[in-house]
Amino acid sequence: FYTPEQFAPTQVKGYSKEKALNRHPPRMLIPAHELFKPMEVRSVKKIFKMSAFLGPGGFGNVVKGRLLQKGLYGPNVTAVAIKYQDGSNVGERNLVAMEASIMRHCQHPVIVKLYDCYTVHQECWLVCELLEGGTLKEAAESSSTWDESEIAYVARKMLTGLQYLHGEKLAHRDLKNLNVMFTVHAEVKLLDFGLCADLTNGPTVA
Numbered sequence: 001f002y003t004p005e006q007f008a009p010t011q012v013k014g015y016s017k018e019k020a021l022n023r024h025p026p027r028m029l030i031p032a033h034e035l036f037k038p039m040e041v042r043s044v045k046k047i048f049k050m051s052a053f054l055g056p057g058g059f060g061n062v063v064k065g066r067l068l069q070k071g072l073y074g075p076n077v078t079a080v081a082i083k084y085q086d087g088s089n090v091g092e093r094n095l096v097a098m099e100a101s102i103m104r105h106c107q108h109p110v111i112v113k114l115y116d117c118y119t120v121h122q123e124c125w126l127v128c129e130l131l132e133g134g135t136l137k138e139a140a141e142s143s144s145t146w147d148e149s150e151i152a153y154v155a156r157k158m159l160t161g162l163q164y165l166h167g168e169k170l171a172h173r174d175l176k177n178l179n180v181m182f183t184v185h186a187e188v189k190l191l192d193f194g195l196c197a198d199l200t201n202g203p204t205v206a
Helices: 005-010 090-105 134-142 146-168
Strands: 048-056 060-066 081-088 114-120 123-127 180-182 186-188
Touching: 048 081, 081 090, 090 114, 090 123, 134 180, 146 186
Parallel strands: none
Antiparallel strands: 048 060, 060 081, 081 123, 114 123, 180 186
16 A cells, blocks of 8 residues: 555556546457346346445446345355446446456455346446445444454455456556455455456556
């Protein structure tokens, strides 16, 4: 982690969100028309029961969905997090497909699991592992005091996840306390791969 003073010199002049999205398509990219299963609302209601709005994200919103079909994503999965975002044009769908393709490729205990991908009307849905332990930001702001061993545990798990990503030549590029979450069993998970870049073919264009 960097202080604001250390981080400032690393910034590219004229940086913007649009330029941050300008990157090579990942080598594991699955075309949007192959990745997303078209689904009607009436069919969705047979699979999920939306039970809570979990919050906004940088590239979409997230809701909790209770599974109506037992064992769909495993014997112990009874609820999921559904991230939905605009897919009304080809560019938007391709951006979501980039994120979903990277998540599907990454199979690691510290990386949030992606179960399924749907298009519902003009929206792209990513059905993911539900993380109900809160964010690192919430944990850090809680009234409880963290001891050194707890800090070391979270840091080690995060670094294990980053080591895996870097070994796959992937750069997360949006690592912050809101993008680190916990399960109810205190497992650490990295999430939100909307800005993740595949560096196999060299640096991204900033």
